[in-house]
Amino acid sequence: xxxxxxxxLVLPYKADxxxxxxxxxxxxxxxxxxxxxxxxDIKVAVSEVCSRIINAAAGLDGSFEVLFDISKESLNITFxxxxxxxxxxxxxxxxxxxxxIINAFMDKVEFCPESxxxxxxxxxxxxxxxxxxx
Amino acid sequence: xxxxxxxxxxYLADKAKVFISGExxxxxxxxxxxxxxxxxxxxxxxxxxxxxxxxxxxxxxxGIFVGALKKTRLAGRSIQxxxxxxxxxxxxxxxxLDKLFIIN
Numbered sequence: 001x002x003x004x005x006x007x008x009l010v011l012p013y014k015a016d017x018x019x020x021x022x023x024x025x026x027x028x029x030x031x032x033x034x035x036x037x038x039x040x041d042i043k044v045a046v047s048e049v050c051s052r053i054i055n056a057a058a059g060l061d062g063s064f065e066v067l068f069d070i071s072k073e074s075l076n077i078t079f080x081x082x083x084x085x086x087x088x089x090x091x092x093x094x095x096x097x098x099x100x101i102i103n104a105f106m107d108k109v110e111f112c113p114e115s116x117x118x119x120x121x122x123x124x125x126x127x128x129x130x131x132x133x134x
Numbered sequence: 135x136x137x138x139x140x141x142x143x144x145y146l147a148d149k150a151k152v153f154i155s156g157e158x159x160x161x162x163x164x165x166x167x168x169x170x171x172x173x174x175x176x177x178x179x180x181x182x183x184x185x186x187x188x189x190x191x192x193x194x195x196x197g198i199f200v201g202a203l204k205k206t207r208l209a210g211r212s213i214q215x216x217x218x219x220x221x222x223x224x225x226x227x228x229x230x231l232d233k234l235f236i237i238n
Binding site for chain 2: 015016018019022037040044047048050051054055095096097098100101104
């Protein structure tokens with residue numbers, strides 16, 4: 001089994017750089033061959049999570065990671081932070097907008113993983129078209 | 135760090151208009167909120183927001199729209215969103231906010 005390629009982005013807990021995550025996500029998803037609408041979807045989902053992490057960090061020093069694992073079948077994105085209080089970051093999503101967006105745009109989301117190794121993980125899978133289609 | 139959001143307002147006889155260009159995210163949200171709420175507070179008319187230049191928004195920005203809508207409704211006024219791009223409209227539909235706003 002071939003291991004996925006990994007691209008890692010390390011970011012400070014600052015709102016200034018959330019747009020950088022969108023650019024990176026767009027670049028990776030486009031390179032993988034997702035269509036333009038799906039690229040936009042993934043970009044928004046990633047930005048949602050990053051914004052939530054930065055809010056949860058509330059101005060703390062340090063950095064968090066966004067890990068992009070690229071395979072032929074899917075793009076898996078994992079968010080990692082060493083700060084203990086940054087866990088289950090969507091549990092207080094009162095208006096539900098963030099969760100609704102992420103669930104709509106990603107195929108699989110782990111909002112509150114049991115593992116302490118990461119904050120959240122989400123996956124977008126290439127659609128499989130059966131029959132004689134492309 | 136340069137701003138990625140440009141906002142402009144116009145006060146007309148029958149409405150106030152806000153023109154958005156750029157991205158509304160956690161970094162530009164406060165700027166957007168300050169401007170939008172200021173226009174709501176400074177006008178007694180309905181509000182029209184021209185979104186033709188808006189190319190990104192997430193839940194942070196949507197929450198500000200909702201807050202502005204609450205303020206205008208309390209004052210018996212409405213908010214209309216004009217020229218929304220398809221990717222932005224999709225967010226309003228997914229979150230159910232398309233049922234709250236007048237969207238053209």
